[in-house]
Amino acid sequence: MFTNEMTRRMNIEYPIIQAPMAGGITTSKLVAETSNAGGLGMIGAGYMTPAQIREQIREIKQLTSNPFGINLFVPKKFKVIENNIKSANQFLNPIRQQLNLHQRDNFEIPNFNHAFATFMEQIKVVRQEKVPICSFTFGIPSEEVITELKQSNIILVGTATTVTEAVEIEKAQMDIVVVQGSEAGGHRGNFMNDSQEGLVGLMSLIPQVVDSVSIPVVAAGGVMDGRGLMASICLGAKGVQMGTAFLTCKESGANKIHKTAILHAKEDQTVLTRSFSGKWARGIKNKFITEMQEHETLLPDFPIQNTLTQAIRRASAAQNNQDFMSLWSGQSPRLAKNQTVQLLMNSIIAEAKKLGSVDTR
Numbered sequence: 001m002f003t004n005e006m007t008r009r010m011n012i013e014y015p016i017i018q019a020p021m022a023g024g025i026t027t028s029k030l031v032a033e034t035s036n037a038g039g040l041g042m043i044g045a046g047y048m049t050p051a052q053i054r055e056q057i058r059e060i061k062q063l064t065s066n067p068f069g070i071n072l073f074v075p076k077k078f079k080v081i082e083n084n085i086k087s088a089n090q091f092l093n094p095i096r097q098q099l100n101l102h103q104r105d106n107f108e109i110p111n112f113n114h115a116f117a118t119f120m121e122q123i124k125v126v127r128q129e130k131v132p133i134c135s136f137t138f139g140i141p142s143e144e145v146i147t148e149l150k151q152s153n154i155i156l157v158g159t160a161t162t163v164t165e166a167v168e169i170e171k172a173q174m175d176i177v178v179v180q181g182s183e184a185g186g187h188r189g190n191f192m193n194d195s196q197e198g199l200v201g202l203m204s205l206i207p208q209v210v211d212s213v214s215i216p217v218v219a220a221g222g223v224m225d226g227r228g229l230m231a232s233i234c235l236g237a238k239g240v241q242m243g244t245a246f247l248t249c250k251e252s253g254a255n256k257i258h259k260t261a262i263l264h265a266k267e268d269q270t271v272l273t274r275s276f277s278g279k280w281a282r283g284i285k286n287k288f289i290t291e292m293q294e295h296e297t298l299l300p301d302f303p304i305q306n307t308l309t310q311a312i313r314r315a316s317a318a319q320n321n322q323d324f325m326s327l328w329s330g331q332s333p334r335l336a337k338n339q340t341v342q343l344l345m346n347s348i349i350a351e352a353k354k355l356g357s358v359d360t361r
Contacts, residue, residue: 001353005178006216006238007156008321011067011131013038016229017218018246018341020071020135021186021328022046027253028056030064030246030341031115033135040133042255046073050251057129062145069133069157072122074141075115084300085109088308090297093329095288096185098317110303120145120283127152134358135159138279139191140172161198162205163212167190168199170213179209180282181221185244185330199272203235210236224335226351244330249341257322265333276313276326278305284333286311 002014020042036090043060045053053070060068060339066072093103118247123145126134134149141149142330150173158169169177180189190198200208202221203332210217211255216350219232220241227271232240248254248259262285271285275292283289292299299305305353337344 002349004238005219006144006214008042008103008173010069012040014345015218015233015346016040016348017069017239017241018042019045019186019220019241019243020069020137020256021243021247022048022073027058027248027251028063030249030251030253032060032125033062033251033341034246034345035066035068036065037342038349040247041068041240042133042135043068043070044073044123045070046137048122050118050125050320053122054125054129057125057131062272065134069135069155070126070131071135072119072126073136074136075112075119075141076139077112078108078301078304080108080304081300084298085304085308087298088305089294089302091292091299092308092312095291095312097328098321099312099321099324101315103309107307115239115303119154123148126154133169135156136176137187138190140169140174143172146173157170157218160209161188161190162192162200163208165190165192165198166209166213166217170215174215176216176218176238177209177213178218178220179237181219181329181353183222183282186328187249187273187277187279190280203231206232206235206237221340222330222332224330224332226281226348226353226355228332230355231350240266243328244333244336245344246341247329248336248338249344250339251341255317255325257317257320258325259338261322261327262329262333263334263338265329267331267334269330269360270329271331274299276306278302278310281328282330284327284329285323286327288316288325315340 014038022044026044034041133155137159156174158174159164159178166177182199216238218239221239223240224245273289274280
């Protein structure tokens, strides 16, 4: 009942993708266990160096013979506004003091040319290591990159938050589109408009995208179990991409404090913030988000703000203090469980089967 165009293209048993959460969450074991259980494990490689990517790909190949994928951030040009950086440091310095960190008025500003060069090296590694599936967030890669990857028989997946973005992904000759509803945890994948304009709920977004593109649509945002899978399929999606459900699994590399925060959170405790990275993202409200809320419009864009807060987030985690950590989570934390990937996959499939056989061909 689960075989369809998406599962055939990706050569997987079940239409379930483990979301590629960047920042160390997608350990080799998490990726491999998802693929071994019949889903598609994904490396969240947005912040990784090409060497780190190569090492993890080879490690995963030792743990599974099944297909897995990788996700990269498409670099986007950003403005460096000195006054914004100065203001941000003024807001952040009291927090640094609380964490016994040095105040920082100067730091190495991220450079777009360097980011783009790194991205091209990441692409090179993906091709050389023959990763079968590559997805992209924050934009669409160039025509040249898409052509190169297709020549290597790599399936390309785009991320969209609106119908317009999904249409552009199809026009770019990508193979599959992940539609990210407003319920999703972590960073918004928008690239054509402000994320505040692209906050469409998943159940509204799926059928509108399905009616507008011919490539397979994958649903993401608040999906945690077999009910979410079947609801998405009923609306026309060929599968789901799940983040928070996998984040609290035992194999996940998420900090224990992060996992515990999700397991004890309620559905009304997640909010959108750009205070951590300069890009809108959904996470559990904490002291950092509350204190920075009134300053959000004055903060630098991604990736500058992300660099400014990096030491704060690390120190907070090292001190077992959730007040200043980015606790990314979708809107369905009550459905999260502390379990193995195998148990999660088994429960999703069993529940979906119980809900009835649906022809998704």
